[in-house]
Amino acid sequence: MIPVRHAVTASTEKIIQPIEPTIMSSSDMTIHLKIWRQKNAESKGRFETYTLDNVNEHMSFLEMLDVLNEELIENGDDPVEFDYDCREGICGSCNLVINGRAHGPKHMTAVCQLHMRNYSDGDTVVIEPARAAAFPVIKDLVVDRSAFDRIIEAGGYVSVKTGSAPEANLIPVPQKKANQAFDYATCIGCGACVAACPNSSASLFTGAKIGHLNKLPQGQPEKQQRVLSMVAQMEKEGFGDCSNYAECEAVCPVGISISAIAEMRREYLKALFDN
Amino acid sequence: MKLDSKVPSGPLEEKWDRHLKDIKLLSPNNKRKHTVIVVGTGLAGASAAASLAELGYNVKSFCIQDSERRAHSIAAQGGINAAKNYPNDGDSIWRLFYDTIKGGDYRSREANVYRLAQVSNEIIDQAVAQGVPFAREYSGLLDNRSFGGAQVSRTFYARGQTGQQLLLGAYQAMMKMVHAGKIENHTRKEMLDLVVIDGKARGIITRDLVSGEMEKWTGDAVVLCTGGYGNVFYLSTNAKNANVTAAWRCHKRGATFANPCYVQIHPTCIPVSGDYQSKLTLMSESLRNDGRVWVPREKGDKRKPGSIPEHERFYYLEEKYPSFGNLVPRDVASRNAKIVTDEGMGVGATGKAVYLDFRDAIKRDGRDAIEAKYGNLFDMYENITGENPYKEPMRIFPAVHYTMGGLWVDYNLMSNVPGLFVAGEANFSDHGANRLGASALMQGLADGYFVIPYTIGNYIADTDLAAVDSNHNAFAEAVSNSKSQIDKLLNINGDKSVIHYHRELGKIMWDKVGISRSREGMSRAIEDIRALRDEFWQNVRVPGEANYYNKYLEFACRVADYFELAELMALDALQREESCGCHLREEYQSEEGEALRNDEEFSYVAAWEFLGVNGKLETTMHKEELEFEFVELKQRSYK
Numbered sequence: 001m002i003p004v005r006h007a008v009t010a011s012t013e014k015i016i017q018p019i020e021p022t023i024m025s026s027s028d029m030t031i032h033l034k035i036w037r038q039k040n041a042e043s044k045g046r047f048e049t050y051t052l053d054n055v056n057e058h059m060s061f062l063e064m065l066d067v068l069n070e071e072l073i074e075n076g077d078d079p080v081e082f083d084y085d086c087r088e089g090i091c092g093s094c095n096l097v098i099n100g101r102a103h104g105p106k107h108m109t110a111v112c113q114l115h116m117r118n119y120s121d122g123d124t125v126v127i128e129p130a131r132a133a134a135f136p137v138i139k140d141l142v143v144d145r146s147a148f149d150r151i152i153e154a155g156g157y158v159s160v161k162t163g164s165a166p167e168a169n170l171i172p173v174p175q176k177k178a179n180q181a182f183d184y185a186t187c188i189g190c191g192a193c194v195a196a197c198p199n200s201s202a203s204l205f206t207g208a209k210i211g212h213l214n215k216l217p218q219g220q221p222e223k224q225q226r227v228l229s230m231v232a233q234m235e236k237e238g239f240g241d242c243s244n245y246a247e248c249e250a251v252c253p254v255g256i257s258i259s260a261i262a263e264m265r266r267e268y269l270k271a272l273f274d275n
Numbered sequence: 276m277k278l279d280s281k282v283p284s285g286p287l288e289e290k291w292d293r294h295l296k297d298i299k300l301l302s303p304n305n306k307r308k309h310t311v312i313v314v315g316t317g318l319a320g321a322s323a324a325a326s327l328a329e330l331g332y333n334v335k336s337f338c339i340q341d342s343e344r345r346a347h348s349i350a351a352q353g354g355i356n357a358a359k360n361y362p363n364d365g366d367s368i369w370r371l372f373y374d375t376i377k378g379g380d381y382r383s384r385e386a387n388v389y390r391l392a393q394v395s396n397e398i399i400d401q402a403v404a405q406g407v408p409f410a411r412e413y414s415g416l417l418d419n420r421s422f423g424g425a426q427v428s429r430t431f432y433a434r435g436q437t438g439q440q441l442l443l444g445a446y447q448a449m450m451k452m453v454h455a456g457k458i459e460n461h462t463r464k465e466m467l468d469l470v471v472i473d474g475k476a477r478g479i480i481t482r483d484l485v486s487g488e489m490e491k492w493t494g495d496a497v498v499l500c501t502g503g504y505g506n507v508f509y510l511s512t513n514a515k516n517a518n519v520t521a522a523w524r525c526h527k528r529g530a531t532f533a534n535p536c537y538v539q540i541h542p543t544c545i546p547v548s549g550d551y552q553s554k555l556t557l558m559s560e561s562l563r564n565d566g567r568v569w570v571p572r573e574k575g576d577k578r579k580p581g582s583i584p585e586h587e588r589f590y591y592l593e594e595k596y597p598s599f600g601n602l603v604p605r606d607v608a609s610r611n612a613k614i615v616t617d618e619g620m621g622v623g624a625t626g627k628a629v630y631l632d633f634r635d636a637i638k639r640d641g642r643d644a645i646e647a648k649y650g651n652l653f654d655m656y657e658n659i660t661g662e663n664p665y666k667e668p669m670r671i672f673p674a675v676h677y678t679m680g681g682l683w684v685d686y687n688l689m690s691n692v693p694g695l696f697v698a699g700e701a702n703f704s705d706h707g708a709n710r711l712g713a714s715a716l717m718q719g720l721a722d723g724y725f726v727i728p729y730t731i732g733n734y735i736a737d738t739d740l741a742a743v744d745s746n747h748n749a750f751a752e753a754v755s756n757s758k759s760q761i762d763k764l765l766n767i768n769g770d771k772s773v774i775h776y777h778r779e780l781g782k783i784m785w786d787k788v789g790i791s792r793s794r795e796g797m798s799r800a801i802e803d804i805r806a807l808r809d810e811f812w813q814n815v816r817v818p819g820e821a822n823y824y825n826k827y828l829e830f831a832c833r834v835a836d837y838f839e840l841a842e843l844m845a846l847d848a849l850q851r852e853e854s855c856g857c858h859l860r861e862e863y864q865s866e867e868g869e870a871l872r873n874d875e876e877f878s879y880v881a882a883w884e885f886l887g888v889n890g891k892l893e894t895t896m897h898k899e900e901l902e903f904e905f906v907e908l909k910q911r912s913y914k
């Protein structure tokens with residue numbers, strides 16, 4: 001293993017020395033960080049700047065933040081809080097906005113899957129929370145995305161009780177339909193679409209779930225009620241409308257297509273009309 | 276203490292049905308009066324919460340993440356087994372049962388495993404009805420593949436995201452019941468203690484991870500679905516928040532912990548690249564269908580793989596196991612990777628890796644065919660390592676993946692603490708000393724959808740559950756316990772971080788209680804764990820305060836528990852003087868290095884009772900003898 005050591009420089013006057021001597025390797029980089037710090041939902045936040053020397057290209061972006069935190073802790077400062085769990089791009093916990101882009105620069109990549117080889121020595125990186133009125137900040141880069149759960153709660157399911165399901169192969173699904181449903185079902189619920197949208201709309205997230213279930217025969221009976229309830233909840237949570245900016249699709253780490261939104265609208269209008 | 280497995284009598288095939296018939300039922304009216312606490316929202320917890328709520332119970336659900344949908348189950352890739360026999364290749368409930376028992380190296384309970392195989396088919400029906408988009412054939416019917424060395428195709432899958440799709444199905448079922456007002460759901464809350472009143476589990480204590488507040492919750496039963504403890508090794512394929520805290524605190528309240536030493540190590544993970552490494556990424560073992568595993572024959576050979584000629588490559592799995600070759604079971608593949616790297620033949624900058632080479636497969640089938648099969652895995656590998664596996668062999672190394680051990684439960688999935696049920700990876704029940712691929716998802720959902728909802732009814736109907744309220748002393752005592760531990764941790768103010776101690780603990784565990792274990796190594800490990808634990812309590816630095824979001828404080832509480840669990844794992848591995856499943860004792864192997872199981876002396880479940888920690892862990896072992904009425908015990912051989 002190559003031991004890696006890192007120095008932290010806080011923006012405020014104090015310059016903190018590395019605890020142990022630094023071992024440089026060819027891939028070491030210096031990265032300047034501007035990170036949003038906010039104590040809690042009520043307080044006002046601000047950017048703090050830090051400098052990390054000896055960032056290794058093989059580190060993930062979140063591991064770089066871990067290293068920063070280790071140094072902050074050693075120096076008696078509060079570490080930067082950010083959400084993560086799987087670090088494999090599937091749980092949807094991570095959701096940083098990096099240099100103005102949700103999940104950072106790499107197309108179809110959640111920030112936990114981003115590696116430092118995508119940066120160069122001397123780069124400045126600005127890190128902010130996924131901001132939206134419906135996603136209040138909890139601390140630093142951690143936000144409250146429970147509004148998403150309430151949208152699912154409003155109708156994002158097929159109402160089948162445990163034990164009452166028919167034999168699985170009694171419901172054949174054409175492969176093409178199954179694949180389309182799958183493409184929508186892969187949404188990881190990260191909220192990047194909301195953070196990227198100028199209107200803070202949750203349409204891509206909601207559309208993806210509606211699209212998933214509507215493509216399948218199992219989803220048909222509750223189709224109309226589902227779209228009406230989920231859209232109503234989306235509005236109630238304070239998410240904005242969709243004006244077709246398509247910023248959401250551009251940042252979505254799993255490539256949910258904005259066709260989901262068009263389909264949702266179609267279903268919504270039809271349901272309104274029929275009801 | 277007598278551990279009664281409560282396995283119903285009668286023929287294997289009839290036990291569960293008979294049990295269901297004998298079980299006491301609660302009327303819907305009665306169920307409404309009872310509250311069940313479900314901790315965890317992975318496959319086991321989400322399915323249990325949804326099903327219990329549908330039956331009419333009031334459910335209180337808890338998880339650590341900001342949403343139920345983010346539980347660690349979301350990351351499972353490969354698939355879920357069931358005995359549907361759709362491909363008509365001779366599969367059956369019996370065969371799935373038999374493979375699971377044999378795969379577990381005859382260290383699990385026959386009756387539990389048989390039930391698992393029995394309900395497996397219903398899980399698929401349930402998931403499909405929920406809209407889980409499993410892979411399908413052109414006909415529109417469900418597709419299956421073979422997985423983890425099974426001779427039949429019984430694995431259902433949803434691309435490489437089977438866990439995600441199954442969990443979303445269970446999560447949605449759960450949210451439906453939240454909407455119906457039958458589940459009160461709590462996210463970002465961590466269970467820190469179990470409350471036992473009159474010998475029965477009657478509530479839990481949680482810490483609100485946003486406000487830091489300690490909260491008390493009462494119930495008539497507690498279902499623990501809090502996952503596995505692989506993160507005791509620090510580096511593992513588990514999610515960062517996976518932990519043993521909930522299970523360990525129940526253990527400290529009297530629940531016995533069974534077979535803690537059974538840990539599965541997955542052979543195909545991306546190797547560690549540096550000290551900053553925070554977790555390991557699994558790559559599907561399907562890669563071993565086409566990749567060939569090798570290392571240079573010469574120790575310390577630093578040449579690029581492409582310049583190492585054929586006769587200087589050691590295809591060690593193919594040479595040692597000619598009939599299974601690269602497809603030997605997980606434990607055999609992992610162990611051999613360790614052997615060759617320990618001998619100095621490892622590759623890459625750290626020397627802790629072996630090659631998984633697709634050169635020949637690409638030559639044989641063409642790049643397009645390989646890309647069609649493994650494209651997404653190759654991309655993932657390239658994204659993480661910056662290397663192109665079409666051009667250079669992948670570097671892989673084993674990593675801790677799954678823990679078969681867990682809280683002891685009887686046939687009803689109830690621990691020895693009445694009213695405390697345990698489901699999913701958190702219990703020890705079905706996988707013996709080794710778990711087969713695609714059977715953890717099956718077990719989690721079997722427990723949650725089809726077992727617990729019924730067995731809990733029997734317990735509640737059968738038990739005198741006087742009302743308790745959260746002003747009871749037991750709640751106050753539990754709160755003050757957890758509070759004082761947190762205060763203590765915050766006040767040590769030493770000079771090493773929690774992550775430092777966790778990483779050091781992980782190294783001890785990996786080196787001495789990992790892939791291969793020896794009496795001497797484990798005795799050393801126990802000493803080292805104790806010394807490091809003492810140092811942790813003297814010298815850890817936990818930043819910040821208790822009354823706001825503080826991730827490192829959460830970690831500190833979890834690492835404190837890992838320090839105790841680690842010692843128990845080593846003790847358990849030490850007493851098990853045989854090699855079985857994933858547990859390889861260096862003293863107990865044949866001359867050719869094959870594991871030697873000892874059925875005469877070790878055909879039991881080791882269930883440990885916690886007595887205290889006083890410099891050392893005080894504990895006693897209870898045995899549940901395993902009886903094999905229906906299968907004949909055989910030695911595994913993959914030669």
Ligand SMILES: Cc1cc2nc3c(=O)[nH]c(=O)nc-3n(C[C@H](O)[C@H](O)[C@H](O)COP(=O)(O)OP(=O)(O)OC[C@H]3O[C@@H](n4cnc5c(N)ncnc54)[C@H](O)[C@@H]3O)c2cc1C
Pocket residue numbers: 314315316317318319320337338339340343345346347348349350351352353354355437438464465466467500501502503512513514517518520521557676677698699700701712713714715716717719
């Ligand atoms: C990378 C990977 C791939 C895998 N692939 C497969 C596969 O293909 N097939 C297969 O069968 N198995 C697979 N497995 C194994 C399988 O995913 C797990 O064993 C299974 O998902 C565990 O489910 P669970 O419900 O028991 O727990 P988990 O999904 O781990 O859920 C634990 C829950 O408990 C909560 N929790 C934990 N502690 C506390 C606490 N103190 N307080 C409150 N809540 C708490 C968490 O928030 C979470 O909700 C894989 C595992 C990994 C790591």
Ligand code: SF4
Pocket residue numbers: 186187188189190191192193194204205208248251252253254255256
């Ligand atoms: S649609 Fe894409 S960006 Fe939005 S929550 Fe889902 S995965 Fe994230």
Ligand code: FES
Pocket residue numbers: 083084085086087088089090091092093094110111112113188
């Ligand atoms: S941490 Fe799970 S998706 Fe990034």
